[in-house]
Amino acid sequence: MADEESKILRFARLMREILPGDSKLGDPLSTAGDEPSQLLARRVAEATSERPSVARELGLGALQVWQALSEAQGRGKGDRDLAILFTDLENFSSWALEAGDEAALELLRQVGVVVETAISRRQGEVVKRLGDGLMAVFDDAHSAVEAGDTARREVHDLNVDGYRPKLRVGVHVGRPRRLGGDYLGVDVNVAARVADAASGGEVLISGPTRDRLRDGAFDVRKRRFRAKGAPKDLEVYSVQAASPRQGA
Numbered sequence: 074m075a076d077e078e079s080k081i082l083r084f085a086r087l088m089r090e091i092l093p094g095d096s097k098l099g100d101p102l103s104t105a106g107d108e109p110s111q112l113l114a115r116r117v118a119e120a121t122s123e124r125p126s127v128a129r130e131l132g133l134g135a136l137q138v139w140q141a142l143s144e145a146q147g148r149g150k151g152d153r154d155l156a157i158l159f160t161d162l163e164n165f166s167s168w169a170l171e172a173g174d175e176a177a178l179e180l181l182r183q184v185g186v187v188v189e190t191a192i193s194r195r196q197g198e199v200v201k202r203l204g205d206g207l208m209a210v211f212d213d214a215h216s217a218v219e220a221g222d223t224a225r226r227e228v229h230d231l232n233v234d235g236y237r238p239k240l241r242v243g244v245h246v247g248r249p250r251r252l253g254g255d256y257l258g259v260d261v262n263v264a265a266r267v268a269d270a271a272s273g274g275e276v277l278i279s280g281p282t283r284d285r286l287r288d289g290a291f292d293v294r295k296r297r298f299r300a301k302g303a304p305k306d307l308e309v310y311s312v313q314a315a316s317p318r319q320g321a
Contacts, residue, residue: 077320098285101209116124122293129158132232148247149317152248153248154246154247154248155210155211155212155246155247155248155249155256156210156211156212156213156214156216156217156218156244156245156246156282156285157208157209157210157217157244157246157247157249157256157260157261157264158192158197158208158209158210158211158220158221158242158243158244158264159203159206159207159208159242159243159244159264159265159267159268160188160206160207160221160224160240160243160268161203161204161205161240161241161244161268162184162197162205162206162228162239162240162241162273163238163239163240163241163272163274164206164239165177165180165204165205165238167310168236171267172188172233172234172236176233176234176236177248179233180231180233180236180238181205183201183231183233184205184228184231184238184240185207187224187227187228187231188207188224188228188240189207190212191220191221191224191227192209192220192224194220195211195213195216195217195219195220196211196216197209197210197211197216197217197220198210198211200254200255200256201254201255203258206241208256208261208264208265210249210256213285213287214244214246214278214281214282214285215285215286215287215290216288217244217282217318218244218276218278218282218291218312219290219314221244221276222242222276222291222313223314223315224242225240225242225274225275225276227241230231232251238275239272239273240274241268241269241271241272241273241274241275242265242271242275242276243264243265243266243267243268243269243270243271243276243277243278244267244276244277244278244279244282245260245263245264245267245278245279245281246260246279246281246282246285247259247260247261247263247264247281248260249261252299262303263279263303263304263307264279264302266303267279267298267300267303267309268302269300269311270298271311275311276311276312276313277296277298277310277311277312278307278309278310278312279307279308279309279310280307280308280309280310283308283310283312286312289315290314290315291312291313291314292309292312292313292314292315292316293311293312294310294311294312295308295309295310295311296310296311306311
């Protein structure tokens with residue numbers, strides 16, 4: 074009986090990978106908003122958090138499709154383009170367990186000053202802090218990427234007890250919907266998935282972001298990318314400030 078239930082559970086998870094929408098719906102990132110699908114998904118996830126179950130996967134799968142259909146019909150979209158930036162630190166949790174609370178807190182303070190200064194100097198808005206990272210929005214893509222690249226470089230120069238942190242940054246341009254002090258919608262999830270795919274010390278941007286950059290300002294290199302919850306045809310690029318030209 075247990076073996077049969079395990080097979081059905083694996084099949085249910087496989088179906089979620091195939092279904093449209095974000096197959097990771099149910100994790101804290103994807104249920105943090107106040108959209109009806111997010112509220113329901115959060116309740117399903119909380120009610121079934123004790124152990125994996127077929128009912129949990131089927132329930133979240135249905136909400137996943139509902140969310141995808143809603144976004145496809147334009148619901149939950151804002152009325153203007155924004156550049157959405159996410160950051161986090163590579164392997165911070167593992168290091169913090171060894172370093173202890175005092176060192177971890179000191180590192181987070183220093184990183185926060187560096188990252189938030191880079192954002193505010195380019196008229197970005199910090200939307201929320203997420204443990205060792207944050208989410209911010211900008212009116213234009215160039216400012217977002219410039220802020221992310223500056224923060225990436227300056228964070229790497231920090232040193233706490235011999236540890237040099239590496240910042241991961243992701244930027245995507247879309248039309249998230251504002252709700253209070255937060256932004257919601259599929260474009261927010263896409264930006265988060267782009268950031269998830271970045272390596273430590275790397276800035277990844279989506280194709281729509283690259284299309285809005287000023288010519289020659291950044292060195293841009295295409296990266297392989299595939300993430301559930303992001304469009305299959307989404308192109309992603311690794312960027313950094315362009316090197317000075319010889320004789321310039």
